[in-house]
């Protein structure tokens with residue numbers, strides 16, 4: 644299914660596949676599925692965004708939070724950190740909050756390629772420590788793993804593959820975000836033009852999109868062979884309008900991959916730019932509560 648289709652979750656659609664990871668070992672303070680109670684115990688939805696330097700992570704977060712400005716940064720104790728962040732320099736422990744949507748806390752990691760094994764160890768420890776926390780608010784609630792597709796010769800690094808073999812990380816869902824797919828589209832179209840001399844431009848676009856879908860589905864299927872496999876995938880392209888649809892899709896698949904109903908409700912209530920998603924989960928909840 645294209646990232647910009649705007650469709651709601653459907654059975655059998657791999658992009659919307661619910662997490663196949665085991666049911667949550669819910670912490671003792673897991674609230675009931677009432678949004679006020681959830682938000683009183685866990686006011687933030689906590690996401691780790693990870694991927695190579697320059698993968699497009701901040702661009703995605705800004706869109707999710709409807710912000711043109713960067714986030715404010717707080718240390719692990721919640722103290723505001725005043726620092727100039729150099730490109731690619733991130734401390735995973737720091738918490739990033741956008742003023743435009745303070746319901747999300749993001750953690751951003753340096754790409755594995757820049758820090759090598761040391762960075763990978765930091766990330767593993769961070770995920771495991773958060774998974775071991777018995778406090779819902781301290782746990783990681785989702786991971787967005789960005790895989791830039793512009794570098795078509797190296798879609799996955801060894802470090803990426805090692806990440807998806809992580810064990811002992813609880814049931815936090817991972818969403819694979821294939822970023823910069825416009826680069827892949829350009830390459831695919833170049834190959835198509837070489838193979839079909841004089842191809843009609845509209846046919847080229849259609850075939851190019853189909854081929855990109857096929858390549859991305861194959862890449863997602865490869866990741867599915869790992870232990871800590873992503874629950875779903877989405878992709879982003881450069882165009883502003885498309886990015887908005889990509890973000891909506893990202894929110895849909897993230898909500899669909901969360902196995903705890905309480906956290907699902909928290910996520911839906913925290914995100915504030917996808918009314919369709921609110922409606923979908925409101926109807927679903929209504930249908931479930933009136934069915935008994």
Ligand SMILES: Nc1nc2c(ncn2[C@@H]2O[C@H](COP(=O)(O)OP(=O)(O)OP(=O)(O)O)[C@@H](O)[C@H]2O)c(=O)[nH]1
Nearest residue numbers: 696697698699700701702730731822823879880881
């Ligand atoms: N072509 C293209 N460029 C993109 C896309 N998404 C982001 N960019 C551009 O890529 C560059 C890096 O984007 P960022 O969002 O800062 O990437 P990042 O992963 O946060 O980078 P670091 O924090 O430095 O690791 C910027 O110039 C963005 O405008 C995309 O889908 N396609």
Ligand SMILES: [Mg+2]
Nearest residue numbers: 700701702731
């Ligand atoms: Mg960034």
